[in-house]
Amino acid sequence: MYYVVYSQIMTQKDVQEIKGILSEPKKIVIVHHKNADGDAIGSSMALNTYLNICGHKSNVISPNKFPDFLKWLDNKNEIAIFNNSDHQINLINNSDIIFTLDFNSLERCGDMKDLINKSKAIKILIDHHENPKNYADYLYSDTKISSTCEMIYHFIEKLGDNDKINSSIAEAIYTGIMTDTGSFKFSSTSSITHKVISDLLEKGADKTKIHNEIYDNNRIEKIKLLSFALNKIEIIPEYNTAFITLAQKDLNNFNFRKGDTEGIVNYGLSIKKIKFAAIFIEDKKENIIKISFRSKGNFDVNKFSGDTFNGGGHKNASGAISRDSLSSTIVNFKNALKKYKTELN
Numbered sequence: 342m343y344y345v346v347y348s349q350i351m352t353q354k355d356v357q358e359i360k361g362i363l364s365e366p367k368k369i370v371i372v373h374h375k376n377a378d379g380d381a382i383g384s385s386m387a388l389n390t391y392l393n394i395c396g397h398k399s400n401v402i403s404p405n406k407f408p409d410f411l412k413w414l415d416n417k418n419e420i421a422i423f424n425n426s427d428h429q430i431n432l433i434n435n436s437d438i439i440f441t442l443d444f445n446s447l448e449r450c451g452d453m454k455d456l457i458n459k460s461k462a463i464k465i466l467i468d469h470h471e472n473p474k475n476y477a478d479y480l481y482s483d484t485k486i487s488s489t490c491e492m493i494y495h496f497i498e499k500l501g502d503n504d505k506i507n508s509s510i511a512e513a514i515y516t517g518i519m520t521d522t523g524s525f526k527f528s529s530t531s532s533i534t535h536k537v538i539s540d541l542l543e544k545g546a547d548k549t550k551i552h553n554e555i556y557d558n559n560r561i562e563k564i565k566l567l568s569f570a571l572n573k574i575e576i577i578p579e580y581n582t583a584f585i586t587l588a589q590k591d592l593n594n595f596n597f598r599k600g601d602t603e604g605i606v607n608y609g610l611s612i613k614k615i616k617f618a619a620i621f622i623e624d625k626k627e628n629i630i631k632i633s634f635r636s637k638g639n640f641d642v643n644k645f646s647g648d649t650f651n652g653g654g655h656k657n658a659s660g661a662i663s664r665d666s667l668s669s670t671i672v673n674f675k676n677a678l679k680k681y682k683t684e685l686n
């Protein structure tokens with residue numbers, strides 16, 4: 342069932358209506374996309390803490406496990422992992438509001454998709470990915486904003502509650518902005534992003550702690566896997582392209598855990614002249630190849646990903662899934678590059 346879309350970028354009328362809805366205690370569920378990243382966990386925890394401070398009963402349900410380096414954001418163990426239990430089904434069915442964060446289509450929340458779709462709760466989407474689907478009653482979608490976390494800041498501000506942002510909300514928001522902007526360097530990092538960051542620091546976000554928790558908290562196996570992956574970088578000079586492939590057996594050799602390959606794709610882009618970087622990771626359990634794309638400048642990896650692998654995301658960062666073997670996925674990738682020769686030169 343699909344509702345009318347009121348607006349892409351939340352209007353003043355939407356804000357007033359949501360303010361009205363939130364003026365009395367509500368039962369709320371917050372969900373983010375499968376394989377959560379810093380922005381998904383950061384935005385969920387920031388919104389959850391804010392809503393609970395306001396007197397609502399808010400719960401976060403993650404479609405599946407999330408990486409260890411983000412656990413510190415959930416120091417009270419408030420994030421439930423979806424397990425299809427009666428308790429969780431009741432929470433979703435009986436909620437007044439469901440916030441869906443950092444994704445543009447219910448497909449992205451895995452097995453929770455049908456439950457959320459069927460729930461009569463008011464659905465509020467907050468997200469910065471391209472082409473949001475029309476499942477939500479309120480759509481706060483802005484593809485120019487760095488991160489869903491930055492949008493959560495603006496959302497709280499729109500509701501007139503900037504003063505309710507405490508240090509733990511500030512740290513959760515800071516985390517998602519930092520991770521989704523490659524530490525404030527991607528083109529989506531605006532002067533407004535920096536104003537938001539400035540305010541978060543004033544509200545007590547400990548930037549050194551956050552940086553240490555996210556980036557300086559690695560298991561030795563993860564660093565050795567990185568070293569292995571970097572050794573495997575292949576360059577295709579005629580397309581200014583770099584790519585890495587990791588087979589399931591490689592991951593097993595390094596005692597792989599979720600999140601261990603996060604960010605490896607960006608190393609390709611750090612090579613002189615490279616405009617387009619990709620990583621292909623085999624997942625034998627799900628029988629898929631997970632693909633991430635990154636680009637510099639005008640090369641649109643959202644389009645490349647959509648045209649080639651039916652994936653999507655942003656202009657400079659996108660992802661996809663292939664159900665072919667690792668080797669035939671690479672063949673498809675190399676063939677697709679031919680169509681983009683001019684754009685890559």
Ligand SMILES: [Mn+2]
Nearest residue numbers: 380443489521
């Ligand atoms: Mn995001």
